[in-house]
Amino acid sequence: MSKKASINQILKHPTVWQGRQRLSSQPVCSTGYEALDQQLYEGGWPQGALSELLLPAPGVGELRILTPLLKRLSQSSGYIVLVNPPFIPYPPALRQQGIQIEKVLVVRSETVATTVWSAYQALVSKSCAAVLTWLPGRAPYRSEVRKLTLGAREGAAWAFLLRDESAHLHASNAQLRLRLTPLPQGATQIAIIKQRGGWQGRQVVLPLLSEQRAWTALPAAYWPCYQPSKPADTMLTPALANAIPRAIDKWLQQVSTPTSTTPPSIH
Amino acid sequence: MWLCVRFVLLPLESLWLNASATAVAVREQNQIVCVNQDAYQSGVRQGQSVATAYAMNEGLHLVERQVEQERATLQKMALQLYPFSPVLSIQEPEYLLLEIGRSLTLFHGLDNLLQQLKAVITQHKLTLSLGLAPTPKAAQLFTQLPWQASYQLWDARTKSFNLAAVKRLIEQQSVSQLPLPKRTLANIKSLGIDSLAELMQLPSAALNKRFGRQLVDYIEQLLGLKPDPQKRYEPTVEFNQTLSFLDVIHQREALLFPMRRLLDDLVYFLRLYQKSGQSLVWTLQDNYHQSSQFEVHLTDATIDLNRYLELTRLQLESVQLTGPIELIGLTMPKLFEHQAQTLSLLEHTQDFTSDLHFANKIKARLGHNSCLWLVQNNAVIPEFSGQLKPQVSEPIKSKAPPKRQGTRVSNKPGARYRAPDELIDNQAQTTALVDSSGLPHDKIRPSWLLPTPQAIGSDAQKLYWHSRLTIVSQVERITHYWWKKAIARDYYIAQSQQGQHYWIFYDQHKQSWFVQGVFA
Incomplete structure (x- = not known):
């Protein structure tokens, strides 16, 4: 055996780690956000693996960050399964973002055991492209995470676990762990807690709710709520309901920049 | 080539009374319809009134005729004779008509076929008489004659009927044997006509005028001059099996073994008939004779024993058992034609399948409303424009x-x-x-x-x-x-x-x- 051949043999060995070489063995799908893709070692959401999204509360952009992936997956084969989501998905909004809702299945379960079981069944079925699982509370969920990881690997699906951000204190089997923190102006800070093969601790800020730039805040003076300190004519009654748009127009003329993003301060 | 099987003693034999040792007769209203050997020997005849029959034999045992039972027996026999020919029709009250011309090669000749057919019928302890003719009406008529009479008409070597002999035999028959309304038969008799030969000599226009279209049609169909379409019998395809145990079953898991046996049969049945269904209905009967049912929903039409078993197992976990089980039954209602999926032999893609088995499993374990489709409604209110449905009934517009x-x-x-x-x-x-x-x-x-x-x-x-x-x-x-x-x-x-x-x-x-x- 020549020397070169023996080196090649060593290089082929799976336990030998080689610096500066990306193991593109695992298929990935781009997140749709260039800034995030660059920070991820794999360059996107890994297929056949569990990714964790840690949230302080629902509604911090967790669906927006997955929307490009879900949009792409819903256009090819495979279902998208939401297991125990905290609220009802709103079909017009999903359609607006390009997700085909005909492919979306919602599973409702009552206990953690059945939630994980349902998600596992969907993952290993080889007919679900993406499975999003919500787990309540702050438990470590070690065995549950392990089960979802195994399921994702077997079914070669994109598995996501969404749970409370306090879980970052616990170890997890997930290949990729992201923590989402909302910032003002509709942006979300994404911190990479763990990723296989790459550096952890990186942060990236994504304008997930980008529409906010176009919003125009209404000054508190025109809020239609009960304000005893104001004159009676500004109190909104059904008869005066039509006065509101006119008032807004008037106010828009007053302010110099109509697309100001500054929310009015209320004290 | 039509073979007609006539069950001569059907009213008696459908009630299992033929073998009884005493004189038995079946009556319909005040008339004797059918008698057994003992009663016949004592002089009781078909068509006698009940009083006459009792006068002939004091110890005669009379039973009311059960037409429904006869019909069921006829249906059962039709199913039994279905392997001999797919063209089979039931002629009530007691005839089965089979087109056997195309079955002869399969059964290696007429004699073989008849031998096997007779064996099947004797197994069910029914008395039969046979008729063989080129037309169904003639075959039916010939069942009144001894078997040899119509058997002679068939030439096994040329595999054809001697048509002249057939016509001769038909002409010899008495008019009174024809399955026509009694009034028509009486009218013909009043003309002094006794045999079919005499009747057929009359011009058909005159017959038509005198006795109506029915008689002319009958004669033309008898001679094969007019098509005689038969209503074909089609066996009803359904799966309904039960399994009862001598020893009751106490454990939930132990039920799975007999269930597997039933499912095994079901899968064989579905493969054989290329059918599939939407649900499995299990019936469990405990030893207090209380029965309960549970239904396992199937979303996809795949025929797979392990899938059925898995879904049943999941559903069984949530079923309340009332007592030790002594009988389980399985049916599959609303069968429909199985749409087999064709898979490519060479192509291998990484795509996800559209198999909904996982949804079935979730529904089986967590309930029908646990796995829901997202549907957009036309509703204008935000909270009603989205909806979660267990099944998508129509394509989303x-x-x-x-x-x-x-x-x-x-x-x-x-x-x-x-x-x-x-x-x-x-x-x-x-x-x-x-x-x-x-x-x-x-x-x-x-x-x-x-x-x-x-x-x-x-x-x-x-x-x-x-x-x-x-x-x-x-x-x-x-x-x-x-x-x-x-x-x-x-x-x-x-x-x-x-x-x-x-x-x-x-x-x-x-x-x-x-x-x-x-x-x-």
């Missing part, structure tokens, strides 16, 4: 753009919103700029919707829901339902102190704030 509007509220502050079904509006109006989602381009909608709008705490210049809310968007006014109860909602997007965004609205009539959705 592209929806007309819904116009958001308010819904009715009660007068009490903080009261919960009710779900008025009548407010689901199917005639949503179109607006100029809409995208595929049915929403205006410049409006964004939250991904999450609360099941019902929830009241927000508010006082002067403050909104509070989990934390302080600040309105960050312009107002979007919705008014609707002026014809019922005028509704006006002003929608805003609000930001919490943590940075989350909510979709909130101020109800003009209720004069209070509600949160409707969450931007995620």
Whole structure:
């Protein structure tokens, strides 16, 4: 055996780690956000693996960050399964973002055991492209995470676990762990807690709710709520309901920049 | 080539009375219909009145005729004889007609076929007489004759009938044997006509005028001059099996073994008939003879024993058992033709399948309403424009753009919103700029919707829901339902102190704030 051949043999060995070489063995799908893709070692959401999204509360952009992936997956084969989501998905909004809702299945379960079981069944079925699982509370969920990881690997699906951000204190089997923190102006800070093969601790800020730039805040003076300190004519009654748009127009003329993003301060 | 099987003693034999040692006769109203050997020897005949029959034999045992039972027996025999020919028709009250011309090669000749056919019928302890003829009507007529008479007409070497002999034999028959209304037969008799030969000498126009179309049709069909379509018998395909145990079953898991046996049979049955169904219905009977049923829903039409077993096992976990089980039954209602999927032999793709087995499993274990499809409605109210359904019944059409509007509220502050079904509006109006989602381009909608709008705490210049809310968007006014109860909602997007965004609205009539959705 020549020397070169023996080196090649060593290089082929799976336990030998080689610096500066990306193991593109695992298929990935781009997140749709260039800034995030660059920070991820794999360059996107890994297929056949569990990714964790840690949230302080629902509604911090967790669906927006997955929307490009879900949009792409819903256009090819495979279902998208939401297991125990905290609220009802709103079909017009999903359609607006390009997700085909005909492919979306919602599973409702009552206990953690059945939630994980349902998600596992969907993952290993080889007919679900993406499975999003919500787990309540702050438990470590070690065995549950392990089960979802195994399921994702077997079914070669994109598995996501969404749970409370306090879980970052616990170890997890997930290949990729992201923590989402909302910032003002509709942006979300994404911190990479763990990723296989790459550096952890990186942060990236994504304008997930980008529409906010176009919003125009209404000054508190025109809020239609009960304000005893104001004159009676500004109190909104059904008869005066039509006065509101006119008032807004008037106010828009007053302010110099109509697309100001500054929310009015209320004290 | 038609073979007619006549069950001579069907009224008696369908009641299993032929073998009884005493004299037995079947009566219908006041007339004897059928008698057994003992009764016949004592002089009781078919067509006698009940009084005459008793006069002949005092110890005669009379039974009422059971037409339903005869029909069931005939159906059963039709199924038994179905392997001999697929062209089989039932002629009530006692005939089965088989077209056997195309079965001769399969059975290696007529003699072989008849031998096997007779064996099947004798197994069911039925007395038969046979008739063989080129037409069904003639075959039926020849069952009145000894078998040899019609058997001689067939030439096994040339595999054809001696048609001249057939005609001769038909002509020899008496008119009184014809299966025609009694009044017609009496009219023919009154002309002094006795045999069919005499009848057939008369011109058909005259027969038609005198006795009606029925007689002429019959004769033409008898001679094969006119087509005689038969109503073909088709065996009903259904699966209904039970399994009873000498020793009762106490354990839930132990039920799976007999269930597997039944499912094994079911899968064999489904493969054989290329059928599939939508559900398995299991019947469990305990030893107090209380039976309970449970249904296992199947979304896809795949025939697979292990899948059926797995779904049954999952469902069985949640079934309440009333006692030790001594009998289980399995049926599959509403069978339909199986649509087999063709798979490519060479192509191998990484695509995901469209198999819904996982949804079946989840439904089987967690209940029918646990796995739901997302469906967009034409409803105009945000909380009704989305819906979760256990099954998608119809393909989803592209929806007309819904116009958001308010819904009715009660007068009490903080009261919960009710779900008025009548407010689901199917005639949503179109607006100029809409995208595929049915929403205006410049409006964004939250991904999450609360099941019902929830009241927000508010006082002067403050909104509070989990934390302080600040309105960050312009107002979007919705008014609707002026014809019922005028509704006006002003929608805003609000930001919490943590940075989350909510979709909130101020109800003009209720004069209070509600949160409707969450931007995620």
